[in-house]
Amino acid sequence: MVNEAKNKGHWIYEPSYKHWYTPEHFKHIYKTYLYAKEDFLNSLQIRNPLEGIEAGFKRLEDMQSKLLAGEPLPNKEAEYKKLKELTQRQKCACYTL
Numbered sequence: 001m002v003n004e005a006k007n008k009g010h011w012i013y014e015p016s017y018k019h020w021y022t023p024e025h026f027k028h029i030y031k032t033y034l035y036a037k038e039d040f041l042n043s044l045q046i047r048n049p050l051e052g053i054e055a056g057f058k059r060l061e062d063m064q065s066k067l068l069a070g071e072p073l074p075n076k077e078a079e080y081k082k083l084k085e086l087t088q089r090q091k092c093a094c095y096t097l
Contacts, residue, residue, distance in 0.1 A: 002027045011049040
């Protein structure tokens, strides 16, 4: 798979995590495929990396449209802080019982 991607000038795409790997990076991370799950290996795709760049631009355009329309964007930082605060409170409550 790595050689095929390299010969085509493409990258390896993992759709469930939407992650792109250069063939060299993929080979470095997964030095041996012996322990990789077959489902994972079957899900991998050899794709032109420009597709990922185009998808990123599409997401940026969608975000820009929402901003211009006055729609609120999800605030991941605020969600993270609320979740962290909630888990800390739960830990403290467990210790006081």
